[in-house]
Amino acid sequence: MDENIQTEVVSTAQPVLSFWDQHRYLLLIAVSIAIAMFLVTISMALYNSSGAAQLDLSRPGYSTVTSQAVKNDSNFANYPDTGTLDKSSIDQFRSLYNAQAVSAKAVDAFSGDPLDPAALEISAPVAPAQ
Amino acid sequence: MIFAKKAVLILGAILLGATTSINIVMAQGSTMTDAQISQIKSSCLTAKDTLAQLHANDALLRVNRGQMYESMATKLMTPFNNRVDNNHLNSKYLVAVTQDYKDALTTFRNDYITYEESLSSALKIDCTKEPVSFYDAVADARTKRTQVHSDVLKLHQYIDQYKSTFEQFVTGLMNFNGSNN
Numbered sequence: 001m002d003e004n005i006q007t008e009v010v011s012t013a014q015p016v017l018s019f020w021d022q023h024r025y026l027l028l029i030a031v032s033i034a035i036a037m038f039l040v041t042i043s044m045a046l047y048n049s050s051g052a053a054q055l056d057l058s059r060p061g062y063s064t065v066t067s068q069a070v071k072n073d074s075n076f077a078n079y080p081d082t083g084t085l086d087k088s089s090i091d092q093f094r095s096l097y098n099a100q101a102v103s104a105k106a107v108d109a110f111s112g113d114p115l116d117p118a119a120l121e122i123s124a125p126v127a128p129a130q
Numbered sequence: 131m132i133f134a135k136k137a138v139l140i141l142g143a144i145l146l147g148a149t150t151s152i153n154i155v156m157a158q159g160s161t162m163t164d165a166q167i168s169q170i171k172s173s174c175l176t177a178k179d180t181l182a183q184l185h186a187n188d189a190l191l192r193v194n195r196g197q198m199y200e201s202m203a204t205k206l207m208t209p210f211n212n213r214v215d216n217n218h219l220n221s222k223y224l225v226a227v228t229q230d231y232k233d234a235l236t237t238f239r240n241d242y243i244t245y246e247e248s249l250s251s252a253l254k255i256d257c258t259k260e261p262v263s264f265y266d267a268v269a270d271a272r273t274k275r276t277q278v279h280s281d282v283l284k285l286h287q288y289i290d291q292y293k294s295t296f297e298q299f300v301t302g303l304m305n306f307n308g309s310n311n
Contacts, residue, residue, distance in 0.1 A: 051239055054246045055193055061182060065190040076201045081209035085217045090300055097206050101293060104202055105286045109195045110279040114184050115272035120177040122170045122265060 076100060167261045174257030174264060181268070185249055188275075192242050199235055199285055203228065207292055219303065227295050231288040238281035245274035 020027060047053050057066045077096055083089060113119065162170075207228040214221040252267035 051243045054189065054243055055196070057189060057193060062186050062189055064183075065186045068190055068194075070194050070197055073197055073201055076198075076205055078205045079209040079213075081212035082216060083213065085213060085219065085303070089213070090303075093206070093210050094296070094300075097210075097293065097296070100198075100202060100206060101289050104195075104198050104289055107191075107195060108279075109191050109282045110188065110275055111282075113272070113276075114180070115268055115275055117265070117268070120180060120268065121173040122177050122268070 162262055162265070170261035170265055171258050174261065177268075178253060178257060181249065181253055185246075185253065188249075189246070192246075195282070196239070196242075199238070202289060203232055203235065207231065210296070214299070220299075223295050224292070224299060227288060227292045231285065231292065234281065234284045234288055238278065238285060241274065241278050241281050245271060245278050248274050 047056075053059070056062075057069050079093055079096055207224070211221045211224045211228055214224060248267065248271040252264060252271050255264045255267055257264035
């Protein structure tokens with residue numbers, strides 16, 4: 001038809017992809033795993049250093065005592081910090097405090113010597129010669 | 131030549147010492163004989179079972195008692211001090227005892243962590259292969275448990291001290307109110 005019409009050939013050649021471009025999904029997964037591992041490491045460090053680990057009775061080895069943990073202390077009444085301080089409020093505090101003090105001191109926790117070598121039937125060492 | 135002879139004699143003496151019927155092993159200040167080491171090896175598995183049970187029981191004790199000690203401060207002492215303060219009365223002595231109690235509670239928490247870590251490391255030791263290390267680890271945990279117990283006794287003392295300070299405060303308040311009426 002019209003010879004003046006020029007046809008432009010659009011290049012459809014594929015661009016050259018680098019190694020990382022070709023493996024970008026793998027890279028995404030690897031970076032995600034690395035970030036997750038980093039965050040888990042920080043969490044575990046905080047879990048251990050904060051003392052939470054010592055209070056976590058869901059850990060393996062504690063299954064025998066988990067059910068005995070006091071899950072809520074709702075019977076431990078909260079003394080109101082507002083209001084007048086008259087005889088009845090003082091008596092109320094005295095009664096609450098005395099009751100809780102008795103139960104707090106009722107158990108001599110960590111007493112005894114269960115780690116005594118004799119109790120564990122592991123021999124006592126000989127004193128080094130002077 | 132003389133030097134070589136001396137070296138052989140010293141080496142011989144060392145070997146003789148090492149093969150004497152009573153060997154002595156030292157680790158962290160503990161000195162043990164072969165008989166003691168073999169006794170640890172023979173009874174350590176039972177001991178480890180006892181330690182594991184103690185580990186669990188002490189954790190339960192820490193959770194339950196810790197909660198109780200915490201509540202004494204947060205639900206009783208601090209609210210009462212605030213109430214005294216809100217009524218423009220002198221809460222100085224009550225606050226001081228409460229602070230001492232809270233400090234003792236922090237010490238108790240930290241000492242328990244140290245004790246638990248020590249007991250956990252004793253439990254991780256293969257006592258049939260490392261009896262002396264096991265013995266030393268148990269001895270270390272024993273010392274730290276004693277410390278936790280003394281922290282508990284200190285907390286009990288502060289609970290009593292707060293009670294007597296409270297009674298002194300009440301006496302002072304009654305006297306003040308009596309003299310004003």
